[in-house]
Amino acid sequence: MRRLALTIILLLLLPLAGRAQISIRIFARTRPASIIFTASQGGYILRDGAAADVRLNQGEVVIISRHENRVIYRTLSGTYGAADSLTFSPVSAGALFRVRAPGNPEPEKTLNGMLRVKPFPGSLLVLNFATVEECLPGVVRAEAGKLGPSHYFRAQAVVARTYIYRNIDRHALDGYNLCDDIHCQVYPGVVTDTVIVNACRLTAGKVLADRDSILIEAAFHGNCGGETASSADVWLAGYPYLISVKDPWCSYSASSTWRKGIPRAEWNSFLLLKGITPGTEGSLYSAGTPGGGRIAYRTVQGKTISSEDIRLRFGLRSAWFAITAEADSIILNGRGYGHGVGLCQDGAKHMAEKKNTFETIIGFYYPGTIITNIKNARRPPRP
Numbered sequence: 001m002r003r004l005a006l007t008i009i010l011l012l013l014l015p016l017a018g019r020a021q022i023s024i025r026i027f028a029r030t031r032p033a034s035i036i037f038t039a040s041q042g043g044y045i046l047r048d049g050a051a052a053d054v055r056l057n058q059g060e061v062v063i064i065s066r067h068e069n070r071v072i073y074r075t076l077s078g079t080y081g082a083a084d085s086l087t088f089s090p091v092s093a094g095a096l097f098r099v100r101a102p103g104n105p106e107p108e109k110t111l112n113g114m115l116r117v118k119p120f121p122g123s124l125l126v127l128n129f130a131t132v133e134e135c136l137p138g139v140v141r142a143e144a145g146k147l148g149p150s151h152y153f154r155a156q157a158v159v160a161r162t163y164i165y166r167n168i169d170r171h172a173l174d175g176y177n178l179c180d181d182i183h184c185q186v187y188p189g190v191v192t193d194t195v196i197v198n199a200c201r202l203t204a205g206k207v208l209a210d211r212d213s214i215l216i217e218a219a220f221h222g223n224c225g226g227e228t229a230s231s232a233d234v235w236l237a238g239y240p241y242l243i244s245v246k247d248p249w250c251s252y253s254a255s256s257t258w259r260k261g262i263p264r265a266e267w268n269s270f271l272l273l274k275g276i277t278p279g280t281e282g283s284l285y286s287a288g289t290p291g292g293g294r295i296a297y298r299t300v301q302g303k304t305i306s307s308e309d310i311r312l313r314f315g316l317r318s319a320w321f322a323i324t325a326e327a328d329s330i331i332l333n334g335r336g337y338g339h340g341v342g343l344c345q346d347g348a349k350h351m352a353e354k355k356n357t358f359e360t361i362i363g364f365y366y367p368g369t370i371i372t373n374i375k376n377a378r379r380p381p382r383p
């Protein structure tokens with residue numbers, strides 16, 4: 001049964017190219033049990049699987065909630081009903097709607113395309129169907145910020161598009177393509193920032209592939225601190241294009257260095273957890289900010305600690321740091337922000353400010369990859 005469902009979903013998605021719509025779960029993090037739909041631009045048709053379609057004029061508001069295994073709805077103009085699922089389809093091109101969840105911390109979203117609402121255990125399953133190109137500006141703004149030159153956003157658009165296509169079956173078993181949370185890529189909805197919208201349009205369909213035309217693992221992060229990290233050191237999965245590169249472009253940013261103190265007691269319990277007796281770990285310590293390359297592992301008396309372990313345990317901004325021991329605390333002096341693998345956003349932005357094109361930026365951070373149209377790229381074979 002599962003396999004059949006998966007096959008059906010995969011068939012619906014093929015081919016990757018073109019105008020096929022993807023489904024994104026909206027409010028995936030908070031999973032509300034009721035939402036409010038507003039037809040903010042243009043009209044919509046509401047289908048509830050019953051006899052008649054409900055025509056929603058611009059401005060109409062529909063309150064939707066879950067009742068046992070059904071979805072119930074009520075419009076402000078007085079229509080109501082219950083259904084196994086509700087579908088809101090735009091009457092004309094350019095239509096927009098808003099959704100919000102009362103009492104939910106996630107902000108209201110403006111969306112285009114189609115909306116489907118179904119019951120889900122404990123909540124509603126809210127799915128937005130739109131094309132990749134329609135969703136991309138929102139994803140790029142959420143991941144790359146609002147401000148920057150066009151070629152910075154063009155590089156980010158190619159990276160985000162590659163990520164979407166490579167991960168398009170991430171939620172296949174849940175019955176949709178991607179979620180709108182950081183688990184996949186944050187999708188805040190439709191945005192209108194001209195530079196971002198144009199950067200997406202100018203790179204429409206362009207993705208990053210390796211020499212075998214396979215969509216790459218398009219990792220990126222805030223600031224590498226002067227040298228990107230190899231994916232093999234961070235995730236144990238090596239890719240020929242996710243190798244360490246020296247980055248002279250990001251040192252201008254305040255994110256390129258950081259400092260953090262850890263109380264000695266906390267540090268000692270971490271050492272014990274790693275099988276190291278406090279008092280014997282002297283070789284871990286050195287002074288100052290890391291000068292040479294990244295240090296992925298440190299070994300003390302036959303026990304190995306990875307920098308990534310320390311980063312996760314203490315919530316550090318990066319896994320590149322020097323460790324100094326003081327009387328009752330440990331001081332970490334670090335470089336960069338994020339995991340350090342792939343494109344460095346601060347560096348990419350500065351490269352674009354200095355008139356480098358998105359092709360140059362991408363070639364710098366993902367050496368040996370090619371920019372190609374999605375029509376010519378494939379997803380990696382299943383393991």
Ligand SMILES: [Zn+2]
Nearest residue numbers: 178179183184
């Ligand atoms: Zn997800």
Ligand SMILES: [Zn+2]
Nearest residue numbers: 224250344347
């Ligand atoms: Zn950098």
